[in-house]
Each structure stands twice: as C-alpha cells, then as structure tokens.
Amino acid sequence: MYLCKKAEIHKIREDLANFNSSFINTVDRNVETMWQAFKKAIQNTIDKRVPTKMSQGRHTHPWINTTIRRKINQKNKAHRKARKTNKKRDMDRYKRLKQEAQWEVRQANKKYMEEVSTNYKDNSKNFWSYIKSKGQEWTGVAPLKNKLGFLQSDNKSKAEILNDQFQSVFTKEHLNNFPNKGKSPYSTMDDIKISTKGWESLEERRKTNRLFKIQHGLIDIDRQQYLIPNDRRTRGIGRFSQERTKTDTYGQSFFPKTIRDWNQFPSKTTLADTIEGFRAALKACPERK
Structure with missing residues (x-):
C-alpha cells in the first residue's frame, strides 16, 4: 500500500511539470495513445516518489493490542524456526509461546467483552460493531473455489470463476448435425408488416x-x-x-x-x-x- 503522507510532493510536481511540457508539444497522436502516455507518466511518478509498505490483514480484532501482536509474531517466528531446525528445544519454545499467546488473547477478549457490555448505554457503537462482526451474511459475493480447489476472494478472480461457470452451461451445436424432420405440415405464414402510422401511446x-x-x-x-x-x-x-x-x-x-x-x-x-x-x-x- 502507498504511504501518501511520506510522498515527495516537490519532486512529484517537478516530474509532472517536465512531462507537461513534453506532452503539450507532442502532436499527431490519437486519444488512446495520449491517454496511455498520461496514465503511464502518473503511475511511474507514483511508484518512484511515493513509498510503499506491505499491509497485514491479520490481527484485526479490536482486543488485539501491541503487546499481543508482538507475542503472536514471536510465536510465528518460533514456529518457522522449529520447522527449519526440527529440534526439540525449538519445538518446546514454540509450544510455550503458543500457549502464552492464546492465554493473552483470551484474557483480552474477555476484558473487551466486559467493557462493551458494561458501557453499552454510554457507548453503544462498540457493542453494535461487535454484533455486526458476528453476523454470517455476506454483503457481496463470498469467496469462490477455482478449478484447482483454491479459495479466491479478490474481485477479478471471482469474476473469472463465475464467467467460466456460466460458459460451461452452454453447448456448441454443430449446424450440420441437425436431424431432418421432413417437410413441415403447416403452411408458411405471410410476412408481418408493422407500421407506426396511426399508433398512439x-x-x-x-x-x-x-x-x-x-x-x-x-x-x-x-x-x-x-x-x-x-x-x-x-x-x-x-x-x-x-x-x-x-x-x-x-x-x-x-x-x-x-x-x-x-x-x-x-x-x-x-x-x-x-x-x-x-x-x-x-x-x-x-x-x-
């Protein structure tokens, strides 16, 4: 994700000013080419002048504080090390950190629930936010499994999965293989002539x-x-x-x-x-x- 607060605003303006002069002086190009050039210049400036960082989607519960998050990170590091070394000492350390992290998470959850239920009349926002988070209904399309059996949650992957599913229900008929039912016993109907003259809404x-x-x-x-x-x-x-x-x-x-x-x-x-x-x-x- 982009860190807009740490962006180099002055250098961004310099880059766009230089691009502006070259963009205006360019002639004999269609709209699509000019749009692609403009889009590419903006994206290159953002990638060059705006720092980024990896966002973490875990630990989103409101009772997870900095201390608990640090303990969970220690547990994850110990787990990776135990799998890599396969030593009993590292495995015991991982199990100990796992128990400590679970205990702290449960205690924090219990304390948070007590505060929410106690301060319901004074601050009902936290209470209803917790109730909403426990709901099972989806506001959009739920994660879907692809052909390989993996769950996909991003919009593009879900759209491709639904598109493949819709296409699979249609069959391609060969026009040369249609059965011949012979001559129709019904007479041919005359062409229908429709005119707008005299029609009224x-x-x-x-x-x-x-x-x-x-x-x-x-x-x-x-x-x-x-x-x-x-x-x-x-x-x-x-x-x-x-x-x-x-x-x-x-x-x-x-x-x-x-x-x-x-x-x-x-x-x-x-x-x-x-x-x-x-x-x-x-x-x-x-x-x-």
Missing part, C-alpha cells in the same frame, strides 16, 4: 379518456378551472379554448396538449354520452387510423 390514450371523465364529472376535478368552453354555438361545439402557455414545458403538460388533441376530434366523438361510447367513437375516428 398508452399515455396519450389515458390522457384523452381522462379529459372525457373530467368533462362529464366522472373525476373529482374542477373542470371550470381548466376547461374553458368555446364561444361558437354551432361549429366547434364540444371543443375548449386553449390558453397561451408562456413556456414550452407547460405547453407539453396534461391540459394544454390534451386540449389540442381534443379539439381535433369530430363532434360525434366529443359529444358521446358514456365512456364506452366515447372509446368506440375514438377507435372509429379517422385521425386515429
């Missing part, structure tokens, strides 16, 4: 039906506030006046747009008595065909 149909219900009082909406009758007595009866809209957004909203569509219908459609009759006249309307 479900949303537009619902808006028109809703306007009919508002006009006949089938919905509890004040029609006088939105629907202004036409002044003409004969021609255009059943239509509504449309107020001018100041913005295009409001012009495409429910009442202005639906009133424009409504005024295009013939009188037979707009003067229907029932919703069933209105829908039937709407289907027979030439504007909808």
